[in-house]
Amino acid sequence: MSIHPAALEALRSRLNSATIYTPDSENYKQSLIRWSDTGMRHAGVVVQPTQAPEISVALLWAQENDIEVAVKGGGHSISGTSSSDGGLVIDLSRMNGVTVDTTRKSITAQGGATWKEVDEAGAAHGLAAVGGTVNHTGVGGLTLGGGYGWLSGQYGLTIDNLLSATVVLADGRTVTASNSENEDLFWGLRGAGYNFGVVVDFTYQAYDQKNPVFSGILGYTPDKLEGVVGALNEALAHPDSRFGAMCILTLAPDGSGPMIILIGFFNGSREEGQSKFAGFTALDPVLNTLDMIPYSVVNTLQNPQATYGDRKSFKGIFFQPPLDPLFARTIFNDFMTKIQSEPDLAASAIILEFTDMRKICEVPLASTSLASRNTTQNGIVYLRWTDPAKDLEHRAWAREAQAKWKAELDAATPDQGDKSSVPQYINYAEPGDSIVSNIYGGNIGRLREVKIKYDPNNVFHKMHPISTNA
Ligand SMILES: Cc1cc2nc3c(=O)[nH]c(=O)nc-3n(C[C@H](O)[C@H](O)[C@H](O)COP(=O)(O)OP(=O)(O)OC[C@H]3O[C@@H](n4cnc5c(N)ncnc54)[C@H](O)[C@@H]3O)c2cc1C
Known part of the structure; x- marks a missing residue:
């Protein structure tokens, strides 16, 4: 089912600097490409925002018009969880900036960055973060599901080194999640993080890595x-x-x-x-x-x-x-x-x-x-x-x-x-995998509570959705 032209027009009128692709746009097909062809879907509209308020606008618009939402970070989902058949894709690929705080030894990556950008920005200052072992993978999906890398033996998982994240929620608010702000959301993001909002940036603890x-x-x-x-x-x-x-x-x-x-x-x-x-x-x-x-x-x-x-x-x-x-x-x-x-x-x-x-x-x-x-x-x-x-x-x-x-x-x-x-x-684990089926273990009860608080209408449901029913 295609999105009504009037709805698309309303979206365009509310977004200024975001790039928008619809099936009749010149680079629409290009915008659907994922790491695996099995992850590609024909979206109704693809929005590439450059800042958080545009994500907020797109999320509210989708809910007003009853349109499915998918979020794309690095695009490595094989089963299409960062794609949508006919719905809205919020594609973060233009939000890929990385900054390094050498005093605090931390690295902040926008939600659409890849590990290449993080590795290279850190290396320029003799620092490294715990990230993925294939550098074109997105920071988004990898972090929100835990994150193993070559430095995990020394420093733990990517989430164990996550200091804070900025998240646009389904109700359009932009909030910080950390150990001192919205602690429950921060807890949920670190292991089930695809379920609560669009993460616009992640701040990681970095470590000295001057030596080869x-x-x-x-x-x-x-x-x-x-x-x-x-x-x-x-x-x-x-x-x-x-x-x-x-x-x-x-x-x-x-x-x-x-x-x-x-x-x-x-x-x-x-x-x-x-x-x-x-x-x-x-x-x-x-x-x-x-x-x-x-x-x-x-x-x-x-x-x-x-x-x-x-x-x-x-x-x-x-x-x-x-x-x-x-x-x-x-x-x-x-x-x-x-x-x-x-x-x-x-x-x-x-x-x-x-x-x-x-x-x-x-x-x-x-x-x-x-x-x-x-x-x-x-x-x-x-x-x-x-x-x-x-x-x-x-x-x-x-x-x-x-x-x-x-x-x-x-x-x-x-x-x-x-x-x-x-x-x-x-x-x-791919969604629907019948063999790897126990994903949330004993954390499912608390995850339900966090889900009800931050995404009660289940807008973010594409990757291992948390049911709000006990
Ligand atoms: C080649 C390859 C190498 C890999 N290597 C490793 C590895 O070394 N260590 C490891 O732990 N895992 C690894 N993985 C698994 C990887 O962590 C997952 O595939 C991860 O989901 C990919 O994230 P992405 O952002 O690239 O993909 P996407 O397809 O963009 O996203 C995957 C899911 O995360 C959601 N998502 C992405 N970004 C955001 C965001 N900013 N806000 C909200 N939701 C978001 C999407 O909606 C989607 O549901 C690898 C996978 C591949 C294909």
Whole structure:
């Protein structure tokens, strides 16, 4: 259903400097582009504001005209939660400014900024924030759902370093949320934050990062899988908050077949880094780019694989270390058989993160709305293809793969009682995911209260909506 021309005219007359795209505008199609083609929808109108009052106008207009609202930060939602079929998209991409306060050591990013802008602004002053590991991801979605990055072992999640946020609420008011103002909203934003308003800026604690870090890519042939998993388990068994790793099971881009990629990170000297990665380099990698590089560059290492375009599926997987090498082998073989038998899936991967969770688990569970503070590690079954006719089939296969990880996790956590009660990371769960279904855990009761207070009419309902009914 299209939006009535008179309503659009009324919107235009109330907005001065915001850019507005409707289906007949020249750059309308461009404005719909998302990281994954599966996240694109045909909006009735796209508003790109430059300041908070314009967001307020757009929100009130949508409610007066009974029009659905979507908010776009970095546009990485795969299932279309930052897009709308026929409704209003508030696209924050023109609100991407970043400022650094060197005295307070904080970084303020507007709601439409990406981590690239944050990393680069911080680096110019020898500072870094806890942000995403792929630098074109938006600060918006990543922060509102928790936020893991290479610095999480040392400093916790992105939300653990959020000092304040400015939010435009559904009733049009602009408010500050922090530990001293609207504390309940601040609590809700940190883990369920897509549900309460449009965040126009985030202020993060930053940390001295003048030194480069020891980081890079190691590549292994498939026969090294058990060795790599063993070294990863060993690293987590003797945790060092400065260490992190990502293990990627994929096909080599040169067509030579299955391979294991390890992205390594150590926030310390070359000598210490070499010693931390000795167990990995001893496995004779076929590729080794480990070196001292700037922190901001580490967050570009995955960019060549994580490009825009094509159809994509993200299925969150969660595992309790140590990861069983036998299980990893079964998963690896099944995955490689699948993506080698379907050339359109060749750019797919299973991504496993290895993070020292101690700092994250130090934060009391009740102090933020994020329910998944526990020792399980995060990963993703990531499928990428081009043929829309294969959407259902590929998603079903990814769900089956995800179910195997869930069964493995359940077996590894026998003391949890009701297995569904292990809350899992919200940012790696697509809405409607039947396997990763426990997102808010025991925080759901308080979240309902905050929702009723700040968004009683459920204007913000696209990503893991909080029902106001008990
Ligand atoms: C390539 C890639 C790499 C990733 N790497 C990491 C990682 O290292 N660590 C990690 O924790 N997660 C990571 N993720 C997951 C990521 O955190 C989520 O996909 C996140 O939602 C993306 O945010 P976005 O702003 O780019 O996306 P969008 O699609 O713009 O937004 C996602 C959701 O957040 C809402 N939203 C966004 N901005 C705002 C705002 N300012 N105010 C209100 N609502 C807003 C949107 O409405 C939407 O519902 C990654 C995802 C991808 C695709």
